[in-house]
Amino acid sequence: MAIIQAHSIKKHVVTSAGRLDILAEINLAIEPAETVAIVGASGSGKSTLLALLAGLDLPSEGHVSIDNVNLSNLDEEERAILRGDKIGFIFQSFLLIQSLTALENVMLPAELAGTENPEQQARELLEQVGLGDRLTHYPNQLSGGEQQRVAIARAFIGKPAILFADEPTGNLDRATGATIEDLLFELNQKHGTTLIMVTHDDRLAQKCDRIVRIESGCLQEAEYA
Amino acid sequence: MRKPWLAISWRLLRHELRRGELTVMALAVMLSVTAVLSLSIFSERLQAGLLERSAEFLAADRVLRSREEIDSEWLLKAEQEGLEVAQRVTFNSMVFANNELALADVKAVSELYPLRGELKTALEPFVEGEVTQVLPQRGEAWVHSGLFQQLPLALGGVIEVGEKTFTITRVLTQEPDAGFNVFTDSPTVLIPYQDLAATGLIQPGSRVSFNYLFAGEPSNLERYEEWLLPQLDTLTQRWRSVRDEESPLSSALERAERFMLLASLLGVVLAATAVAVAAQRYCQRNYDAVAIMKTLGGTRPLVSRVFTAHLLLLTLFSVAAGLALGFVVQAVVVWCVQSQLEYSLPAASASPWWLATLTGFLCALMFSLYPLLRLMRIPPLRVLRRELDGSELARWLHWIVSGGTVLLLMWLYSRSLILSVALFAGGLLATVLLLGIGRLFIRASRQAGMQAGSSWRLAMAGMQRRARQNSVQMLSFATAIMLFLLVLALRNELLDDWQSQLPETAPNYFVVNVAERQVDDMNAMFAAENIVATDLYPITPGRLMAINGDLVRDAVSKEERDDSNVRDGFGRELQLTWRNDLPPDNDIIAGRWFEPGEQGVSIESEVAERINVKLGDALTFRIGADEFTVPITSIREVNWNTMQPNFFMIFSPEAVNNAAATYIASFYLPQERKHELYTLFRDFPQASLIDVDDIIQQIRSVIGHVSLAITFVMFLVVLAGSLVLVAQVQATLEEREQELVILRTLGARSHLLSRAVTYEFLILGALAGLIATLAMEIIIFLLQTQVFSMEPSVHWRFWLLGPLLGAGVVAVLGGLTCRRLLRQRTATLIRNLV
Known part of the structure; x- marks a missing residue:
């Protein structure tokens, strides 16, 4: 039973030059604990697909279901609650809140969800990602790799069923990127999380169970690694 | 119940304050609060202080002046309202000593006089006196220095006022309500109220001014005022407070107040601008944080609460800091100014605190409203599409809210x-x-x-x-x-x-009642003694009888219309003068000055406006028994604030045909030469000196500390301006x-x-x-x-x-x-x- 399902989703925007189709009809089902890489050239529509699957945006046509809940039937607030419950995120540019420390950044999703005693969990997660001695550092006092580790810890604090990663190693050098990949897959495996990752990096994509390729807004093929 | 949003808000605020990211916003709010608080406290204290000081010039907070004695119930009522009451009866009378006579201003005062200010007396004339707490006893009189010059008087000697003989026990050197009218002032003889009847000078029809002095708490005064005013006979009775005083001081103060008000209003607007700019940036900087929170499961109400609380906490912090700083600033300014003042400034009321707090919150919240609304609309998708910024919110909303706030602040501050x-x-x-x-x-x-x-x-x-x-x-x-x-x-x-x-x-003495035959001698004395003096102006009392042949009602002159104490006693008469040249500090705004041999009158512009006359109108005057008619040949603007003799009407010498006159001049005598006065004017016994x-x-001193205040306002404006620039x-x-x-x-x-x-x-x-x-x-x-x-x-x-x-x-x-x-x-x- 798929945890995420895209039913004939299309996305287009209206610009001054007329209608621009970003995604053509896409159907996709992702099973629980599956790891899926979405690959494709720049501007092919990968990030748009990720936004739709994660409920950050709604498709122009068709619909996305998470755990059999049709996201198009939810308003923005309900989608936010669903994201808080079930989804974690990791971004290329880390997107940590600059005025919060590493520890506080990790605590944030748990606090937003009203979880009791989030600090203990956050400390443990930061220990796990190797940043036990960087708890009170602000993002700009951390290296890129360290910031991404904070983001990974933050993604896992809510014990999400699904993790969306947008080019998680795109801003990092090869060595740091490799460490982050290992950490990501290790935690993913440990928590049994479904991972959906947008990447340029074929090598990274190969680590996933399945690779989905997007070209000019169309789902070209689905390969199994 | 747990409030995670409050914890997040507080954390954000703490870190951002520490990292200096909110400095400009916090400073802008702080500055607006500091500016409003310190300025309003300072100006309130200054005003109250000046009012108190001015009250001393009335010798009371309020004075009821009447041509006749008032109903004693009115005084009883005042006492019931908790007011202090004193009486002062004044009239001009000839007084005698050793068979010589002089015109004096007799002042009979009751116990408690003066209610405000101080009496000073000395044991010899023309020296600095000392403050006294007592009043002349029955049968005693205190006599002003000036009279010692005119009459052969001595301490312990006697002086006759009407039918009563008084023993002179002290020299009166200063009375708080001495007034300032160079035309009317004769030296004062102060006697006890209980001896008034014995002088036999109070007869029906005699020109006596009954003054009832009141002092007390402002609220009591107001209550009494409300009760009393409707009962007054406006023709013969007049209620006066210090605010009504027409003096160079009050006009200087009025300008200063207007300036302070205007400047601080501008300062507040500047600080508000800084807040507006800073608020915009504050919200822009949080776009990402909002998008991240929404992505991570924060609902819009939750995120709204986080940032509203954040802003409120920031405002609270800045307002508190601003209040503390403002209090310190005004205390320092008052401390600096205090050393220049001879009196202490009363404490301010609570209203500046309210005004400042309100200003802080209004500035911070209203100017942030639009950016904050925009912030709340940031979509979570911004985490992937960085260009999304909630910009679809109508901008006119921002202008209306900001404009309205500025207008509201202006009104709150100026009350106009x-x-x-x-x-x-x-x-x-x-x-x-x-x-x-x-x-x-x-x-x-x-x-x-x-x-x-x-x-x-x-x-x-x-x-x-x-x-x-x-x-x-x-x-x-x-x-x-x-x-x-x-x-x-x-x-x-x-x-x-x-x-x-x-x-x-600036002239600090006036000499009046100079006889015509002594004009040359006096000019020679001024020259010989190196004293800078104005010309000696002839003056003679006269009346305006008709305009273009139409008889006029009497109440047309400034003296008559306004019966402040400096002009009382002259009734319908004007002080008229004549000369060949335009006096200094007079500007002709219509017509031209007299040609030699021409007959005409030059009239002061405000009086011309009041009696509705124009160039060429024919005015008929009566001086003594003579009546004559002259055309208006010029209209003058007069600077009343100069310490020199000023006149409503100036005739060409030909017009008045050298009527009998006394002369008046003002001159400057340095403080250290004050002791020479007695000898300088010994040869002019009938002339009176007014200090x-x-x-x-x-x-x-008012100008001195007002300029300090103005410099302070400027400093605030500079600060606010710099903050706008930095923001x-x-x-x-x-x-x-x-x-x-x-x-x-x-x-x-x-x-x-x-x-x-x-x-x-x-x-x-x-x-x-x-x-x-x-x-x-x-x-x-x-x-x-x-x-x-x-x-x-x-x-x-x-x-x-x-x-x-x-x-x-x-x-x-x-x-x-x-x-x-x-x-x-x-x-x-x-x-x-x-």
């Missing part, structure tokens, strides 16, 4: 709807104009820049690229500079105006950061970039300064002519000062704010950007 609306409308017009001119300049400067060297070219290109942003930025620069110039120019004008009225050698040194000293520059930092990265990456050297940034600010500042000067001139012209009743003037120096100041300050502040960016390594910059 007309002034607020006028200033607001003027400001709005100026804004639109400045915005338009700013854009034009920026466009024009691009043309010029293209021919310049590379740093200049880069600077011009930068300006052009941010044309819209820059014209808004220039608007704030120009506004800040303009307000500063405005306050500076007005301050100089006001101070110059006052200084010129009261130079160091106005006290009044001049008081005006000087503005900060608002463009992110964009500049991007540009710098690109230029640096392309190989631009840092000194080229730093010069380009400096040049851009130099040009912006200079243009803003130029526009500011232009706007300042227009506004100051309006203020001078409409608000301060001053002569309009052009401020040439400011045309240089404005652009230079603008260029300098904006370049320095802009350069300093951007220095952080210029110093960073390219790699750091790039990392900050992503």
Whole structure:
């Protein structure tokens, strides 16, 4: 039973030059604990697909279901609650809140969800990602790799069923990127999380169970690694 | 119940405060609170202090003056209201000593007199007296120094007032309510109220002024006033408070108050502008945080609560800090001023605290409302699409809310709807104009820049690229500079105006009742003794009988209409003078001065307006038994604030045909020569001297501390202005950061970039300064002519000062704010950007 399902989703925007189709009809089902890489050239529509699957945006046509809940039937607030419950995120540019420390950044999703005693969990997660001695550092006092580790810890604090990663190693050098990949897959495996990752990096994509390729807004093929 | 949003808010606030990211916003709110609190406390205390001081000139808080004795129930009622009551009966009478006589101002006073101020007495004439707490006993009289000069008097000797003989026990050197009318003042003889009847001088029809003095708590006074006023007979009774005084002091004060009000209003608007700019940036900086929170499961109400609480906490913190700072600032200012004052300033009420707190919250919350609403609309998708910024929210909402807040603040502060609306409308017009001119300049400067060297070219290109942003930025620069110039120019004008009225050698004595035959002797004495004196003016009492042949009612002159104590006793008479030349400080505004041999009268402009006469009208006067008619040949403006004899009517000498007259002059005698007075005027026994040194000293001290206050206001305006500039520059930092990265990456050297940034600010500042000067001139012209009743003037120096100041300050502040960016390594910059 798929945890995420895209039913004939299309996305287009209206610009001054007329209608621009970003995604053509896409159907996709992702099973629980599956790891899926979405690959494709720049501007092919990968990030748009990720936004739709994660409920950050709604498709122009068709619909996305998470755990059999049709996201198009939810308003923005309900989608936010669903994201808080079930989804974690990791971004290329880390997107940590600059005025919060590493520890506080990790605590944030748990606090937003009203979880009791989030600090203990956050400390443990930061220990796990190797940043036990960087708890009170602000993002700009951390290296890129360290910031991404904070983001990974933050993604896992809510014990999400699904993790969306947008080019998680795109801003990092090869060595740091490799460490982050290992950490990501290790935690993913440990928590049994479904991972959906947008990447340029074929090598990274190969680590996933399945690779989905997007070209000019169309789902070209689905390969199994 | 747990409130996670509060914890997040608090955490954000704590860190951001510590890291200095909220400094400008917090400072702007703090400054507005500090400015409002310190200014309102200071001006309230100053006003209350001056009012108390002025009350001493009345010897009471309120005085009821009546031609007849009042119902004793009125006094009983006053006592029931908790007021102190005293009586003072005054009249002019001849007094006798050793078979010689002189005109004196007899003053019979009851117990408790004076209710405000102090009596000073001495044991010999013409020396500094000492404060006394007692009054003459029955059968005793205290006599003013002046009378010792006119009559052969001695302490312990006797003086006859009407049918009663008094023993002179002290020399009266100072009475709080001595008044200041050079025409009417005769030396005072102070006697006890209980002896009044025994003089036999109070008869039906005698010209006596009954004065009832009241003092007490303002609320009690007001209650009594409400009860009493409807019962007064307006023809014979007059209720007076210090506010009604027409004195050089009150007009100086009134101007100062208006200036303070205006300047601090401008200061508050500037601080509010700084808050507005800072609030916008504050919200922009949080776009990402909102998008992240929403992505991570934060609902809009939750995120709204986080940021509303954040803003409220920030405001609370800034307001508290502003209140503390404002209190300290005003205490320091009062402490500085206090040393110049001879009296202590009363404490202020609670209202400045409320006003300041309200201002802080209004500024912070209302100006942040629109940016905050926009912030709440940031979609979570921004985490992937960085360009999303909630910009679909209607901008007019922002303008309405901000404009409304500024107007509300102005009204709260000035309590004058007309002034607020006028200033607001003027400001709005100026804004639109400045915005338009700013854009034009920026466009024009691009043309010029293209021919310049590379740093200049880069600077011009930068300006052009941010044309819209820059014209808004220039608007704030120009506004800040303009307000500063405005306050500076007005301050100089006001101070110059006052200084010129009261130079160091302003006359401090008047001599009156000089006989015609002694005019030459007196002039010779002034010359021989090196005393700077005005001309001796002949004066004679007379009446205006008819205008163009129509008989006039009596109540037309200023003396009659306003029965303040300095003019009482003359009834319908005017003091008339005649001379060949126009007196100094008189300006003819219509007609011309007399030709030799011409018959005519020159009339003061306000009186002309009041009795509705114009050039050429024929006025009929009566002097003694003679009646004559002359045409109005000129209308004069008179500076009443100068310490010289001034007149409503001046005739050509031919018109009055050398009527019998006494003469009057004013002169300056330095303090250290005061003891010479007695010998100097020994040969002029019937002339009376009037000492106005006290009044001049008081005006000087008021001017002194008002100028201090004005300097303080200026300092606040400068601070507020600088804050606006910094906030503005900060608002463009992110964009500049991007540009710098690109230029640096392309190989631009840092000194080229730093010069380009400096040049851009130099040009912006200079243009803003130029526009500011232009706007300042227009506004100051309006203020001078409409608000301060001053002569309009052009401020040439400011045309240089404005652009230079603008260029300098904006370049320095802009350069300093951007220095952080210029110093960073390219790699750091790039990392900050992503």
